[in-house]
Amino acid sequence: MAYKSLLTVACSPEGALGTVSAAAQIATAMDAHLDALALGVDRTQVGYSYVGSGAVVIAAAMERAEGEAREAEAALNAAIGAQVPTLRSSVESVVTQLGALTDVVAARARYSDLVILPLPYGKGRGVEDEAITEAALFEGMAPVLVVPPGGITTAQPKxxxxxxxxxxxxxxxxxxxxxxxxxxxxxxxxxxxxxxxxxxxxxxxxxxxxxxxxxxxxxxxxxxxxxxxxxxxxxxxxxxxxxxxxxxxxxxxxxxxxxxxxxxxxxxxxxxxxxxxxxxx
Known part of the structure; x- marks a missing residue:
């Protein structure tokens, strides 16, 4: 009995190395594949706008989200590159609005044996980090391993x-x-x-x-x-x-x-x- 499909999600570069390192150790120990999802999150929820301003706000928000997705993807690729060369992995980048984040994460978590994520609370964490954890647990119906900033000491806890x-x-x-x-x-x-x-x-x-x-x-x-x-x-x-x-x-x-x-x-x-x-x- 082992986990064969692992998933990790990052919406910012912070903490990516520690989380990916933990996931990679588990993947290596259990001969599993690691999927990494880089998220760019549009956090604007436009309730009203002045005439002509809506498109500008939306375009700016999407541009910012795309930039965040590229940063998260680069951090994930760098973190995976620092692991053992035998690690089987893939990286995907997605831009989503905050309201649709749950569906995006759940769609991947449902087909994962284990989701490895950083702490959703604390310095540098936002509402999207909590939303990712809850999406994997509830709508994704997957177990989640939350990794503290210090990472893990072993892939097979004694x-x-x-x-x-x-x-x-x-x-x-x-x-x-x-x-x-x-x-x-x-x-x-x-x-x-x-x-x-x-x-x-x-x-x-x-x-x-x-x-x-x-x-x-x-x-x-x-x-x-x-x-x-x-x-x-x-x-x-x-x-x-x-x-x-x-x-x-x-x-x-x-x-x-x-x-x-x-x-x-x-x-x-x-x-x-x-x-x-x-x-x-």
């Missing part, structure tokens, strides 16, 4: 923390991450403050652990108390304590609007991730 809350999203993430899980030396299923009256009250994480073990995964369960204000903080501390190489978790258990306004475990983890985060919905 210590993985799997966040488990009995949700559909967490189960999908566990199944989609199986190629990584089966190669790991240790997979720790972390359950934070499980409900006293839930369906797994007598054995939190036990059934998932059994499922993974039957697939040859070296899995164990760790039940943690919520001793910090946010679940993301508990997970971050656990990642640090076990020196984990990757976090696997379900993405956006709440609505994306609620996560954007009120916060949530997914957004909190992505804002401060120090290790690669594997997401699925």
């Amino acid at each position: 210590r993985i923390v799997l966040a488990w809350n009995q949700s559909r999203e967490a189960l999908v993430a566990a199944r989609r991450a199986m190629p990584f899980l089966k190669r790991a030396d240790m997979v720790q299923i972390v359950v934070v403050d499980p409900p006293a009256h839930g369906p797994e009250r007598s054995d939190p994480g036990g059934q998932l652990c059994q499922l993974l073990v039957r697939h040859g995964v070296r899995a164990e369960v760790s039940v943690l108390a919520r001793t910090l204000p946010r679940i993301s903080e508990v997970l971050t501390r656990q990642l640090r304590d076990v020196n984990a190489d990757m976090l696997v978790m379900g993405a956006y258990g709440h609505s994306r609007f609620r996560e954007a306004i009120m916060g949530g475990a997914t957004r909190d983890m992505l804002e401060n991730a120090q290790v690669p985060v594997f997401l699925a919905h």
Whole structure:
């Protein structure tokens, strides 16, 4: 079991080398093909204009988007050129309006086993970065590996923390991450403050652990108390304590609007991730 078709997307040169390097390492380890998509995004949403000005605004916006696409494409080509010569890859460049970005990314993500992207939040990131991540997860129905600025330490993580809350999203993430899980030396299923009256009250994480073990995964369960204000903080501390190489978790258990306004475990983890985060919905 392995990922054979990988996809990465860039809408600016920033972070392209780290993300492509991570994708290339995984592609080499799993004998996969890497597709890279360079996006130029027209962010203008013209609601009204003075007579004669609309065409000028649209032309200027498209020219700027085309320039960004060329810059992103050049960065992707340079990053791919810095990888091992045996890497099988291709680069495509597309210009799109922000409103159509979801369809463009989803059309490629649907036929990819894994999408590798940079952190969507933080310095230098815009609304299009978040839109790309969500497009791959939701409309593209693909798992996403979010790579922190420092890149990845290994293409085959040896210590993985799997966040488990009995949700559909967490189960999908566990199944989609199986190629990584089966190669790991240790997979720790972390359950934070499980409900006293839930369906797994007598054995939190036990059934998932059994499922993974039957697939040859070296899995164990760790039940943690919520001793910090946010679940993301508990997970971050656990990642640090076990020196984990990757976090696997379900993405956006709440609505994306609620996560954007009120916060949530997914957004909190992505804002401060120090290790690669594997997401699925």
